[in-house]
Amino acid sequence: MKGFLGKRAIASAISLVGLIILVFFLSRLTGDPTDLYLPLDASQEARENFRNIHGLNDPLMVQFGRFVGDLARLDFGMSIRRAEPALDAVLRGFAWTLQLAAITMVLVTLLAIVIGSLAAFRVGGLFDRLATFFSLIGASAPDFWIAIVAIVLFSVNLGWVPTSGTGTPWHWILPIGVLFIRPFGLILQVVRGSMISTLSSAYIKTARAKGVKNRPIIFVHALRNAMLPVITVIGDQAAGLLNGAVVVESIFGFPGVGKLMIDSILQRDFAVVLAAIMVTALAIFVMNLLIDVLYAVLDPRIRY
């Protein structure tokens, strides 16, 4: 296992370096942040000063060398749009996104496993219908539409929860609710499909023949074996949320890393973009490692 983890770490580090080089040069291809930072009426002289101060007049390779040197000291530089180090802004945003993603994924996983298993046990029953409904909503309704409808219904008309923002536990209900729907529908379908396949296997039939009750059959014998494909999908969905639930963060005024990254790309705040990519890539790398470990825990036949 240690050897496997070491190999994965090296492979991920190589991918990360490649990603950083790619993002550094691609982001520079999008143009000069001077045009966006200074007002339209700014003189050529002011633009030249800005470029000189931020090193934008230097050759690209000189800028890259400076960036790599700073990176070796974990210094991503100062944000040109914010009066603070880029990494501070990113870590602050990432903490919000991590909380949002973690709570959402825990709820999604628990409910999807329970409802998906019950749906598989009785195809066409109540839980199966629920699974189909949520899968359809998750696949067809866009996040921003659900978010706006939820705000109008639950906040403006009913006054049950705040429209947006942070501050109290009530503020988390709508963003989590909206984020919940898409991965829930998807994971629910995977759990259902995987469970239907597992429940029809020979060892389950043997257990039934021996008189084992339904609950242990579903949640003890079948679930563990049905979980491998489910974990892959959960990992995928969680990675998506860690990258930042941009739409939900924007609409609900959640100060997460996804919104920060999009704003920084639009503003060509290169330092923040690179810091955000580094932090989220590292988080996804750690999460993938955890999933690999979880495979081995769930299925003793898997050995690295």
Added chain:
Amino acid sequence: MIRRTVCIAAAMLAAAGASQVAAQEDSITVVLSEELDIVDPCEASRSNVGRVVLQNIAETMTELVPGSGLQPRLAESWEDKGNGTWRFNLRSGVSFHDGTALDAADVAHSLERIKSEQISCEIGAKFFGGIDLTTNVVDDTTIEITADPAQPILPLLMSTVTVVPSETAMDSFVETPVGTGPYTFDEYARGQHIKLSLNPDYWGEEPAVRNATYVFRSDSAVRAAMVAAGEADIAPNIALQDASDASMDFSYPNSESVYMRPDTTMAPLDDIRVRQALNYAVDREAFVGTILADGTLLSTALVPPSTIGYNHDLEPYPFDLEKARALLEEARADGVPVDTEITLIGRTNNWGNVLETMEALLAMWQDAGFNMSLQMVEVAEWLEHYSNPFPEDRRPEIVAAQHDNANGDPVFSVFFKYASEGLQSAVRDPELDAMILDATTATGDEREAKWAELFKYIHTDKVYDVQLFHMVGFSRVNPRLDFTPTIRTNSELQLSQVSFN
């Protein structure tokens, strides 16, 4: 024992609730469209920064008041000493939030700071580009400011300069702005909110609002919903489609003017008949109340009608398709290459329904016989078309632009947009250059007349552009407030002008 504990807890809860209600009665929440990246007073000319900082935290020497003109603020009076020098007499007894007294050295420092190369302040770049400023501190309350080249409107320009203490760093933006204004900057929880509270030592009248919280929501529907749900009191900027409640929503002239700028240095757009045809081919009135909001005004210049020198005698070009076609034919007969393809350049998200506006314009111009195509680009690419120097190998283009001038004088616009050396000018006309210089250095009634003449020259005599609309903005205001948005709401939101019904 249990009963007593419950009673105490209930009393404490009631007290907490009461204090919360009391706190809310004189507190307001403002919901802005974007989080503030920088809160430095020298960036206060940016709309959302201005709505927090300008005149709330940091004040200016003079203030442009809609309907009343230029008024004193930190300067009590000013006089022209000649040769580009103006003397300003400061109000005495004014102190900054850090307790230090306001003096002339602070004003000198603030002027030097907005021009600091190390921080590239927007106020310096936007209003003082190409102007050298020197200061002479006569005494604690008197300062002489010399501008080179001379600026007859220096007192007006001073309405843009936020005054900060001499101790403010020259090489970095501040994170906690300090000024002389009626509110102190108490807290900035990044990504969440900004909090201001009443400055107990303020030199002026005590405002009704004691505390203000600013929150940030990028979606207009959410900003409108927050006011509707009572979570916010003012949303200074909401979209047309969200301004659906007449009891809460206000429209106001937002000082933005939309115009189309043809490249008059290239054929066929260098021919006046072609530019006249562009103007006659547009049915401007068809846009109002359909693609654009009711209340949008047809324009004849790129500054709002409240600007001095706005020529109220000019009429927008009427929609006359036959005349447009005839003018094009006349130009064609004289050998003007009117069939050359012209690219219409629009900027995504420049204003509400910009794509629909551009598509409608394209259809109207194609209908008149122009060979034209539309290209919508994002801001950075658009700037490459809009700002000088233009590429040598360019094709004939018309660039759509929206310009904001809420500062009361055309000088903030005309040089940049029409002078041969102007950064966003596609006009090369020495006669117009001379007129701009003449009007810029004139004062009083003469200045007003010269600007009016200049606008006629641009709009009627030479037809250098296609003026379209003075736009309106929408604000949603909680009915518990007594506050009416004005043209200034586009760039500032003075909490001291808000009271409660």
